Amino acid sequence: xxxxxxxxxxxxxxxxxxxxxxxxxxxxxxxxxxxxxxxxxxxxxxxxxxxxxxxxxxxxxxxxxxxxxxxxxxxxxxxxxxxxxxxxxxxxxxxxxxxxxxxxxxxxxxxxxxxxxxxxxxxxxxxxxxxxxxxxxxxxxxxxxxxxxxxxxxxxxxxxxxxxxxxxxxxxxxxxxxxxxxxxxxxxxxxxxxxxxxxxxxxxxxxxxxxxxxxxxxxxxxxxxxxxxxxxxxxxxxxxxxxxxxxxxxxxxxxxxxxxxxxxxxxxxxxxxxxxxxxxxxxxxxxxxxxxxxxxxxxxxxxxxxxxxxxxxxxxxxxxxxxxxxxxxxxxxxxxxxxxxxxxxxxxx
Amino acid sequence: xxxxxxxxxxxxxxxxxxxxxxxxxxxxxxxxxxxxxxxxxxxxxxxxxxxxxxxxxxxxxxxxxxxxxxxxxxxxxxxxxxxxxxxxxxxxxxxxxxxxxxxxxxxxxxxxxxxxxxxxxxxxxxxxxxxxxxxxxxxxxxxxxxxxxxxxxxxxxxxxxxxxxxxxxxxxxxxxxxxxxxxxxxxxxxxxxxxxxxxxxxxxxxxxxxxxxxxxxxxxxxxxxxxxxxxxxxxxxxxxxxxxxxxxxxxxxxxxxxxxxxxxxxxxxxxxxxxxxxxxxxxxxxx
Numbered sequence: 001x002x003x004x005x006x007x008x009x010x011x012x013x014x015x016x017x018x019x020x021x022x023x024x025x026x027x028x029x030x031x032x033x034x035x036x037x038x039x040x041x042x043x044x045x046x047x048x049x050x051x052x053x054x055x056x057x058x059x060x061x062x063x064x065x066x067x068x069x070x071x072x073x074x075x076x077x078x079x080x081x082x083x084x085x086x087x088x089x090x091x092x093x094x095x096x097x098x099x100x101x102x103x104x105x106x107x108x109x110x111x112x113x114x115x116x117x118x119x120x121x122x123x124x125x126x127x128x129x130x131x132x133x134x135x136x137x138x139x140x141x142x143x144x145x146x147x148x149x150x151x152x153x154x155x156x157x158x159x160x161x162x163x164x165x166x167x168x169x170x171x172x173x174x175x176x177x178x179x180x181x182x183x184x185x186x187x188x189x190x191x192x193x194x195x196x197x198x199x200x201x202x203x204x205x206x207x208x209x210x211x212x213x214x215x216x217x218x219x220x221x222x223x224x225x226x227x228x229x230x231x232x233x234x235x236x237x238x239x240x241x242x243x244x245x246x247x248x249x250x251x252x253x254x255x256x257x258x259x260x261x262x263x264x265x266x267x268x269x270x271x272x273x274x275x276x277x278x279x280x281x282x283x284x285x286x287x288x289x290x291x292x293x294x295x296x297x298x299x300x301x302x303x304x305x306x307x308x309x310x311x312x313x314x315x316x317x318x319x320x321x322x323x324x325x326x327x328x329x330x331x332x333x334x335x336x337x338x339x340x341x342x343x344x345x346x347x348x349x
Numbered sequence: 350x351x352x353x354x355x356x357x358x359x360x361x362x363x364x365x366x367x368x369x370x371x372x373x374x375x376x377x378x379x380x381x382x383x384x385x386x387x388x389x390x391x392x393x394x395x396x397x398x399x400x401x402x403x404x405x406x407x408x409x410x411x412x413x414x415x416x417x418x419x420x421x422x423x424x425x426x427x428x429x430x431x432x433x434x435x436x437x438x439x440x441x442x443x444x445x446x447x448x449x450x451x452x453x454x455x456x457x458x459x460x461x462x463x464x465x466x467x468x469x470x471x472x473x474x475x476x477x478x479x480x481x482x483x484x485x486x487x488x489x490x491x492x493x494x495x496x497x498x499x500x501x502x503x504x505x506x507x508x509x510x511x512x513x514x515x516x517x518x519x520x521x522x523x524x525x526x527x528x529x530x531x532x533x534x535x536x537x538x539x540x541x542x543x544x545x546x547x548x549x550x551x552x553x554x555x556x557x558x559x560x561x562x563x564x565x566x567x568x569x570x571x572x573x574x575x576x577x578x579x580x581x582x583x584x585x586x587x588x589x590x591x592x593x594x595x596x597x598x599x600x601x602x603x604x605x606x607x608x609x610x611x612x613x614x615x616x617x618x619x620x621x622x623x624x625x626x627x628x629x630x631x632x633x634x635x636x
Contacts, residue, residue: 026419113623118575118579268449303453304460307450307453308453310448314442
C-alpha cells in the first residue's frame, strides 16, 4: 500500500519538456548564426563541467580544485591521438576520457590520503604536476603548445554532411559538429548523473552525506563510493576537455590546465546556481554567461565580481539561487529525493 | 663543491617556504580552516610593503612594521565578518568562500597594480653575500632563514607560555569545552587569523625583496606552503620548517639538473613523502 517514490508533478513535466528542448537544440543550427552556436557550445561544455563538479562536491563531498588536470589530460590525449596516431579528431575524443580515467587512479591514491579540506589543495598539486609533466612533452609542442593539423580539422567526421545539410563553410560546419557533440555529452552526463542519484549508488551517497556513521553501520562502503564517484567524474571531465579543445583546435599547457577556466568558473557556476541539485548548475551557467557578456569589456573586474558574488551567495544563501526557489515553492524539476507515498496515517501527532 | 652549494641554497630557500607556511599552519591548527586565499594574501601584503616603500619613502623594514598592524586588522575583520560565519562541521562552505576570495583578491590586485612584475628595493643588501669558506651565501637568504627560525621560536613561545596560547590550544582541542571555560572561540579565531596575517606580512617582505612578484603568483605560494605543512606533519612548526627545507632542497637540486625541473622536483619530493609517510614526518595532531 505504501510505496517509495521519487516522482513529483514537476518532475513529470520536466520529463516531457526536456526531450522537446533537446530536439529544438538539435535543429537550432538551421536558423542560428555561427556566433550563437559558438556561445551555446561554451555554455553547454561549462554546464557539463559544472554538473560533474556538482556530483563530486555537492553529492560526493569531494571538493576538488584540481579538475583542470582531467580537462587538460583529456585534451592532450585527444591531440596525441590525432597528431601521433593519425586518428580522426572525433574518434580521438574517447581517448581523452580514457586518459583522464587512468590519471584519476594515482590522483585518488594520493589525494584520498589527505583529510577533509587538505584534499582540495592535494588535487591542485596533482594538477600542477600533470601540467609541468605535459609541458615536457616535446612531440605535442612542449610549453608553447601546438595546433591540430589542417588535414585533421578539415576531415572531422560529419562536417561534410553538415555542409551539405546547411550549406555553410567548413569552419562553421565544424562548430555545428562540436555543438552537437557538446549537446550529446551534456545530455549523457546530466542523464547519467540523474540516473546515478536515483540508483543504489545515489542512495548510498545521500546516506553518507546525511550521516557517515549511520551509512557505514548499514553497510555502505564509503571508501569504494568515493573512488567510484571520483573516477566517473574524472572520465567525464576528460571527455569534455577533449571536446573543448577539438573546437578550439589549439592547445597549450597553460590553457588546457587553467585553474581559472576549468575549476574556478565551474565552482562559481555551481555555488551561485545551487550546490547539491541538478537544477542549480543550469541556473548558475545562465547567470555566469549573462555576467560574462555584461562585463566582457572590463577585464579582471569580471572575475573579481564573480568571486565576490560566490562569497556572498555562500554566506547568505548557501543553497544558491535554486535553493531559494526550491525552498519557497517546493519545486524539484529533477527529483532525486525518495518519499513515502500512500494513505495518510490516522492519529499520530 | 657545487653540490654543497646547491644544498645550502636549498636549505636557505626552505626558510622562505616555512615563512609562507607558518600562517597557514597556525590557522589550520586552531580552527581546522584551510584558507585557499593564503597565497594571495601574501601577495597583497607584498604590495602593501611596496607601497610603503615607494609612496611613503620608508625603508622596507619600517614599511613591513607599518603593514603588520594593517594586515592584523584585515585578518581580524576577515575572520569576524566572513569566515566565522561559515565555520562548522561541513568543510565545503569555508573552502568555497576562501576560494572565491582568492580569485577576487587576485583580480582586484591585477586591476589595482597591473600585471607588471615588481620588486621591493633594498639597495646594497640585494646582491651582498657572505664567504663562509666552503660556500658563499647571500645575506638576504641568510636573513630569511634566520627570520623563519626567530618567528617559529616566537610563535612556539606564544603557544606554550602565554594565556592567549593556552586559549589557542584549548580551542584547538575542544571548542565546546573551551567555551564553557569562558573562552570566546570566535574572538580567539579572529586573533589567530590576525596573527597569521602578521606572519604573512613577514613572508611577503622577504618574498618581495628576494624576487619579482605579480598578482598571479599567489596560488603557487599557497601550494608550496601547503606542501611544507603536510610534509612536516600537522601541528608542528619545526616540522613545517623541515618541510620547507625539503621542498627548497628538492627545487634547487632539480634546477641544478635542468632549470625546467625546479618546480616539478619540489612537487615530486612532496608526493614521495606522501607515499612513504602519509601523516608527514613529525605529526603531532591527529587530524
